[in-house]
Amino acid sequence: MTSDDEPSTLPRRQLGRFLREVREGSGLSLDRAAHLVELSKTALQRIETGGVKKYRIRDIQALCELYEVKPDDVDRAVELAKQARVTSWYTAFGGLYSDATFNMYVELAAAARQLIAYHEIVLGLLQTADYARALIGAFYRDSSPEDIERRVELRLKRQTIVTRKADPVKLELLLHESALHRVVGGPRVMAAQLKHLAEISKLPNISLRIHPFVDGCASGLLHGPFLTLDFGTDAKGRPIEPPLVYLEGAGKPDLYLEHADDVRRYHDIASAIRSTALDETQTRDLLRRSARSYTA
Structure with missing residues (x-):
């Protein structure tokens, strides 16, 4: 975990994951890519695992050029390298990751092994297309119908991380009862x-x-609302990546809390909510009764 006087690990981890994925997508081995940009295999491996505290921007640019990364994503990768030098107990991101190909939250959720969420509307990973369309359309009021549909499609594609048959992400959703009464998109x-x-x-x-x-x-x-992300452990029982807490900005920059005390505090909050929540059978019964009330 990072301490209060160390740079945040989150930008390093995201940059490393991005560079690893585009390298693998280009079909290059770690050895070959390192040779072509005149880095040692160890140096490139450290970049891809987030083990570098200070990056040489020219190395990031050279890797992106090798992997034929789009200019916009090169800019974002360079910005992540700069963010990696910032000392903070939390990391705030706003606007930088609005592009769907480089969305911070989406990438983190896809890499996580377990998600624990408390929400007061239905979590995006469990939304129907019509519910998502109503929410997205209300938020992006000035967007074209085509843009709204693109965003809905992307949201539905994200749901495969919890619905796929092979190694799905484990999701625990603690949903406040208000979500059942806050009408989104109409009764149907x-x-x-x-x-x-x-x-x-x-x-x-x-x-x-x-x-x-x-x-x-x-x-x-x-x-x-909040979301905790756990990335699992390796074969020796060590965390693959430190856990995080995600707080959606709702118009302000999103927050990613990395400090151990913050992560522990939100796990304690989740535990308190869990201790007073309905069990899973009672929850399904309430959901079905509420659904019927909208069609009565």
């Missing part, structure tokens, strides 16, 4: 969305539990 859309939640929560890698109104503030405060 809500009925379909709640039925979808009841069905998809049967998957063995998905746990969905409703936190009811009657249980008030489980942790004694209004903390807002």
Whole structure:
């Protein structure tokens, strides 16, 4: 974990993951790529695993040129290299990752092995197309219908990380009961969305539990939505990457908390919510009753 006087590891990890993926996509081995840009294999390996605290920008540019990375993504890679030098106990990103090919949250969620989320609307990974369309259309009011549909399509594609048969991400969603009553897209859309939640929560890698109104503030405060990301362990039981907490900015820069105390605090909040939430069977029953109320 990073300490308060060390640079954030998150930009290094994201840059390393991006460079590894584009190298593999170009069909180059680690040895071959390192040779072509005049780096040692060890140096390139350290870049790809986020083990470099200070980058030479010309190395990042040379790697991107070798892998034929698009100019916009080269700029983003260089910006990540610069961010890696910043000392902070949290990392804020806004605007830089709006391009779908280089979206920070999407990349992190796809790399994680376990996600624990508390939300007050349906989490994007479990949204129906119509529910997603209503939310996205309300947020991007000035966008064309084609742009809205592209964003909906991308959101649905992201869901494969929890629905795929091979090694799906484990997801625990603690959903506040208000999400069942906050009408998104109209009664028909809500009925379909709640039925979808009841069905998809049967998957063995998905746990969905409703936190009811009657249980008030489980942790004694209004903390807002959050997502914890755990990246699993290697064969020796060591963390592959340090865990993170993601706080969606809702119009402001998104926050990624890396400090061990922050991660622990949000796990404690999740535990408090979990202790007062309905169990999974009760949750499915409530979802189905709520869905029927929209079609009555």
